[in-house]
Amino acid sequence: MSQAHALSDDQVAGELKKMTAFIRQEALEKANEIRLKADEEFAIEKSKLVRQETAAIDSSYEKKFKQASMSQQITRSTVANKSRLRILSARQELLDKLFEEASTKLKDVAKDKGKYQGVLKNLILEGAYALNESKLQVKARKIDYDIVKKAIDEAQSEYKSKVSKEVSISIDESDPLPQDSAGGVIVVGTGGKIDINNTFEERLRLLETDALPSIRVTLFGENQNRKFHD
Structure with missing residues (x-):
């Protein structure tokens, strides 16, 4: 009976072969599964x-681009600021040269006696209208006293015709303007407490401030308040 069920060597070898093939197949499948999983994890990690x-x-x-842009x-x-400063400096x-040349030419005005007398009359009148007093004094250069007296006579006459009242104007010979002054007068009122400086130097100084915007427009074609654009 036991002999009937006994396996021959060939049958044992066959069974072993089947078991070996099965184990190999499982091992191959497991190895393949591990490889696939490894490949998947590698792909994910990659x-x-x-x-x-x-x-x-x-x-x-992005950082380097921002740094380069900055x-x-x-x-x-x-570069724009340097250019702006150079332009402003020029x-x-x-402007400095313009006013410097104007300053050197101020004394030329007094050389034309007829024209200078008319200018002095208007400067005296301007002071008289502003102070609106009956008695005034003017300070002038000593060399201008004769022509100033004529200008005073004209100013007094015109003042009376314009405002219908008298004004007495005299020269303050105790305190003349410096001889190196370009000319013009200082009109003094209220017993010497108030004066209007209408010397040529002062008028030029006021021109530098008050007329500068117009001069900029004339020279540079722009408003003083216009901002410089890069």
């Missing part, structure tokens, strides 16, 4: 690393 590196590169590029802006601003030099 993708993650690629994304991280890409993000790092993008961040570095550097470019600073350079452009610096314009100021031109």
